[in-house]
Amino acid sequence: MSSTPVITVDGPSGAGKGTISHLLAEKLGWHFLDSGALYRVTGQACVIEGVSWEDHEAVTRIARHLDVSFTTADTGEILVAYKGRDVSRAIRTEEGGRGASTVAAIPAVRQALLARQREFLQPPGLVADGRDMGTVVFPDAPLKIFLTASAEERARRRFDQLLAKGESVSLPRLLEDIEERDARDSQRKVAPLLPAKDAVVIDSTATPVADVFAAVMREVAAKGLK
Numbered sequence: 001m002s003s004t005p006v007i008t009v010d011g012p013s014g015a016g017k018g019t020i021s022h023l024l025a026e027k028l029g030w031h032f033l034d035s036g037a038l039y040r041v042t043g044q045a046c047v048i049e050g051v052s053w054e055d056h057e058a059v060t061r062i063a064r065h066l067d068v069s070f071t072t073a074d075t076g077e078i079l080v081a082y083k084g085r086d087v088s089r090a091i092r093t094e095e096g097g098r099g100a101s102t103v104a105a106i107p108a109v110r111q112a113l114l115a116r117q118r119e120f121l122q123p124p125g126l127v128a129d130g131r132d133m134g135t136v137v138f139p140d141a142p143l144k145i146f147l148t149a150s151a152e153e154r155a156r157r158r159f160d161q162l163l164a165k166g167e168s169v170s171l172p173r174l175l176e177d178i179e180e181r182d183a184r185d186s187q188r189k190v191a192p193l194l195p196a197k198d199a200v201v202i203d204s205t206a207t208p209v210a211d212v213f214a215a216v217m218r219e220v221a222a223k224g225l226k
Helices: 017-028 035-049 056-064 094-104 107-118 133-137 151-164 171-187 209-222
Strands: 006-010 031-034 068-072 078-082 126-130 143-148 200-203
Touching: 006 017, 006 133, 017 031, 017 126, 017 143, 017 209, 031 035, 035 056, 035 068, 035 078, 035 094, 035 107, 035 126, 056 107, 094 107, 094 171, 107 133, 126 133, 133 143, 143 209, 151 171, 200 209
Parallel strands: 006 126, 006 143, 031 126, 143 200
Antiparallel strands: 068 078
């Protein structure tokens, strides 16, 4: 599709994709795509517009004309807006995650957002974080990473994140939500969550972030992408 290099980082929620992808994009000086944010914004747009996530036709219309913008704050935080309205916090809640997973299971929605995601591929390169980046969106990527971790570990990480924000959370409920989302993502008919055949699979369950990043950078070097 392009001579511009792309590295895809796929995997389930909580496996560390965002952290590793940000570090990788910063290290390489490449652009960054948080594909999950597009689905989260689509889900949140439905809430704002009073559209049920189960109304596939209406959700697809929203996805096709999604008025979303990404800006970087002075702190380095990525700010996300829908129709000029800041939804950065709303899309990162557990409800935002459920909305993203629900609308992402709609084939027409995935098709509507496909071209939008590919527009992020610009020189000098792109690090794409998602669930089907290596299998569907950028199948010709020279390096595909698939990060995984146990559901229990991913729930614990999310629990710690929410506690740090001062939110009241239940670890058993988080684990249940993660397992339900895993089932939706892996069992959907279109672009199910799974590693590309040529992906490098890394289990981050008991591995520190620095070690995971070092492993990824070794793969980057082996592909001559540094």
